[in-house]
Structure formats: structure tokens, C-alpha cells
Amino acid sequence: MPRIRLVCLLSALIVVGTSASAKPPSLAHLFPAGAQRGQSVAVTATGTFDHWPVLVWTSGTGVTVTSEKDKGKLTIKVAPDAKPGVHWIRLYDEEGATELKPFLVGLLPELVEAEPSSVEIPPKITINGRLAKRAEVDQYSVRLLKGQTLLATVVANQTLMSPMDSVLQVASSEGFVLAQNDDDHGMDPLIAFKAPEEGTYLVRLFAFPAVPNSTIGFAGDPAYIYRLTLTTGGYVDFPYPLMATRGGTGSVEVLGWNVPDAAARISVTPEKDEDVATLIHPDLANAVEVRLVPHPSEVEHEPNDAAHPQPIVIPSTISGRVDQSKDRDVFEFSAKKGQSLTFRLEARSLDSPLDAVLTVTDSAGKTLVEADDVRRNRDPELNFTSPADGSYRLVVRDLSEQGGDRFVYGIEATLSEPDFRLSLAADRFTLEPGKPLSLPVTVLRRNGFNQAIEVRLEGFPAGVEATSVRSEPDGESARSVKLTLTSKGTPGSVPIQVVGKAASGPKLERFAQLPGSDRTSMPAWLTVLKPGVVAPAMETNKNRKK
8 A cells, every 4th residue: 555545544544533422411310309398318310421420400499419429429409498399400511411300399208218118107208219120019007097088199100200100009907908099190199098997007009111011010110210298187189279360469278188277278479470379388298389370360159050151251260170070160251253262271281180171152052162182181272263242151071071179170261362382302402513503493383473483592602603593474484493503612511592582563482392391491401512522313302291
């Protein structure tokens, strides 16, 4: 081989050898998956981490995460005034970021399950456990007085995204099953058990795969992580009404089990710029949220059947309950000819067992339009255009004609104003210096929105150029656009937001939703790599709502 060719070949090999593929961290799950307010807990992060320690991003305030010396070990400190509920955690390093994972802040004392799990525990506690292997059954003993009501509830599949469909039992000390439940809130169970006699009772938990397969028997896996709350104290199921007027004052009723008179009503005191008010009381084992709305909030009252329709105004929200089988809640409203109205009902998304059907009729009871299960969470949304000036009726019922105290719902009744939504195909992106990154944004135009939208990126680090792009009312850009990012080589890793603003007409501004989620307040993530490091293929992440 001529010498010049050999030199060129060696040079090419050196260039290839200096490039490396980025290996961002991955996070399968956190264990334990929560902690009590004011406590600090050692947490194991299961995943792959080529660079340790990692950096940590958390949503909101009140939860601080520190990487310890040993790989995969974290210390999570929860402030005494941290907001109860879900806090989101993302780990990241110079080569990328993990997907978001939930960490729950609770109000009760907590413990971490230790094998064997058949131990006696106090009846006011949250247990962090896992069904780590096939055929595993976790069992806990609880001492109850005659007539005491034990509330047992599991958080696993719905919020923690554990791939398990769990079953919960309460049994006698001899092992006879006295109560059993699965699929109360999503695939997670709940039992309210009243002790017939004083004694020791067994609480058992086992699971099947959330996605059925060919296996027979109880399932288990290190990813089968759960939080089991047991309490004989107050536990909230729902606030009532479910929604309150933003800026208003007042209180809501607390519905649940073992709720003492002192906690039966709680004042709604929202924080500034919050979309919800979090209700906390020292006599309750859990917190509950009331959504804040910009229009009047009304409460359904009986009788409101076809002979006694309850008048409502548009816009407004209505909190109601299908409290018995074959119940029909009927509301009467007025509309002008050609007026377009939207009725959005929430029930299953609030963990209500109501499988709602919405119907609009004329004043004589003739059905004009009906909706059922138009959302993935089985809650209906109905659009109605009035054919003439007059009075109309909105009817709420359960699809299977069931009812009860827990069959609550909330309806948002509004004028169908033009609007738009933005969504992303992934929740994290990696940018190579000198190589443009195309960030796709899906545009959903609703109710005839026909204005141009200026789409831009916010939060990107110094050294990155990101030009805004315009979504026109017609053509391909009306449905999707692409933001182009370039880097001058300054590495960094930061949260980012994609924002759309109407160029004219209604002054609307919307933040892009993460994939598989309606969380618009949660940022995506951008990592700018060091020169010579190649970005991995883009991943999509199907985060779930809660």
C-alpha cells in the first residue's frame, strides 16, 4: 500500500475513534416511591448510570434530592410544608436525561416493607413495598376494635406506573377472606372494612400483570412497587363540590370514611397562580384537591329530574352525584340559534365509579346529541350547536344505570370558543454541536380556530440558537411545525418549554403538552452534548396523567 494511502487511512480511523455515542442515564423506578412530610428517606434508583453522581431536577418545591457516593443511591428530603401528592423527578448528566418518575409525599408515618412482610403494624401508616418475585403475597396484621372501619388503599399502577394489576384482601386471623377488591381507582384497589369483632385481621396484597400474558398464577417483579395506606382515621374520597370559583371564598364538604366533625368542612384557600387548592387537615390521612375555575360553581340538588329540571347558566361548572340506580340529573339552559356550547364531564378521571353519558334534549325530551367515552379515561365531552332560540336540557346518567354516594361528577359548561393545543412527540431531546436538531410540535386547532400561531422555545441555554416558527391557518403547518435548534458547542442540560401564541385575534398562549399527558406545566428537557459526542436516537415517552 502506498504510504500516502496508509497515512490517510490511519487519520480516518483516528477521527472515527474520537467520536462516541452519548449514553444518557435511564431510570426504571425509585424505591421507596414516597415519604412523609418532614422526613428524609434513602432511595434506590434502578436504571443505568454511566456517570455518577447524577444531577436531579424536581417539580415544584419542598422535595430535595441528593446523589450519594454509591451508584444508584439517593437521599430525598421532604420539607415539613411540602405539598402532598405527586412530585416529579428527573435525573440527568452531561449526556442526557431520564424520563420523569413520580415520588409521592404523604401525611401519615411511613415504613419500608421488610421480608418476610407478615408483620403486625399500627393502623395508621403507609407501607412502601414491592412484589419482587412470582407468587409473592405480602401480608400485614392489624389489630381492630369491634365496629372500627379500616381503610386500605393501594397506589401502584395508576400513579407509580407499576406494571401490576393488584388485588387487596382483608382476612380473619384464621385466613378466611372477609373482603376483597381490585380496580377501584384504575387497576388499584381500595377496601373500607368494618370489623365485626375485636381482634387481629390480615391485609393481603398480590398481583397479576397489568398487561395479561400466558402465565398462570400470581405475578411479581422488582418493578411491582406499591404504596399501601392503612388507617382507622379519617380518609378523604372526594371534596364536594369538586370545583370552586377562582378568587372566591368558602369551604367544601369532605366525603370519605371516618371523617371527624372537625374535618367535615375545610376552607378553600388557594395559593397564588395555582389551578387547584390543596385541602389538608391534621385529622385526615390524605390531602385532596379542589380545582379552581374562572366562572360560577354550582351544586346539583334534588329533585332535578325531567319534571323538575335544575336551571344553570353558561358558562358555569356543576358538581353533582348520581346517587341511586336509574337516576337522571337534568339541567335546563337557554341558548340562541347557532350558539355553540361545550360540556365536559369529569368522573373516571377523578376516580369516581360513574361511567357517565351526557345527553342534550329539547324541552320536550327529544334527544338532539349524546356522548359517551370520547376520552381515553371514559369521560364524555359533548359539543352542541343550538338549532333555534329556546330552552334545552342536559341529562347526566350512568351507562349501566348504577349509582351511589361515590358516583360524583363535575361538568364544565362553556361557550365553544376557538382554541388550540400544542403537544410534543418526546419529553427529552439531545443536541449535537454543529448538527441541527428538528423538534416536532403537533398543533391541534379546536372550535374553528383559524389564526396563525407563533411557536417558540423558552429556557434553552446560552450558545443555542432556536428560531421561532409560524403555524398558518391552512396547509401542513396548520397541523404540525418543526423548531430547528443549533448549538455553537457549549454543553449544558436544562428544562425547556415550547410555547404557542396566537399571532392575531384572540390573545391566546399555550404551553406544549408532554407525550401521553395533559400536563402543560411540566417542562421537556434539552441536553447539549460536548463536541465529538453523537446523540442517541430520539425516544418517545408516554407519561400518564395524575
